[in-house]
Amino acid sequence: MNIILFGPPASGKGTQAKRLVEQGFTHLSTGDMLRAERERGTDLGKTVAEIMDTGGLVSDDIVIRLIEQEISKNPQGSFVFDGFPRTVAQAKALQAMMTSHGVFIDLVIRLDVDIDRLLSERVIARGRSDDNPKSFKKRLNQYIAETTPVAEFYRTKLASVPGMYPIEIVSKEIDKAIKIVRERD
């Protein structure tokens, strides 16, 4: 089973993805992969550093390549995608690569959150270098402009989960959505 966790920055995708790892999923976060490239000081890391810190989107080609590398290691694995796809072009590329391996996305879970509360309650607490209010606002606007259309692309697979509740409650709602799909298939 392959899942996409969908939602604005700081909506809790990473937190929930880590919990799904305990259930056997492989967590693929393009944000984590890009941060790892920066930490290693690779050419790619140097290329993306400024874009990330100012809240821009890294090019589709780069993130698609990163994801492709991971999927091709074990195409039949159960993946939970976090922060990818962020554009319709990325969603189409993901579909093409999965189809070529005979697998597909089963479920897209959207974490519905109160965007105004995110900035004040969550973002400052994380202390990440790209989490200053200016960069965060840009990422939020980018999400609305570039990423919201991705939900439409997956409309038949979309399940909405309320994301402003405590972590364990959100987790339970996600488990319910997964169970519905497992029992249906």
Ligand code: ADP
């Ligand atoms: P958040 O969900 O809080 O925005 P992420 O860890 O998902 O944080 O992403 C951090 C940054 O990495 C983004 O602001 C962007 O610059 C870059 N990035 C991550 N995933 C993608 C992607 N799929 N496409 C383009 N850029 C990405």
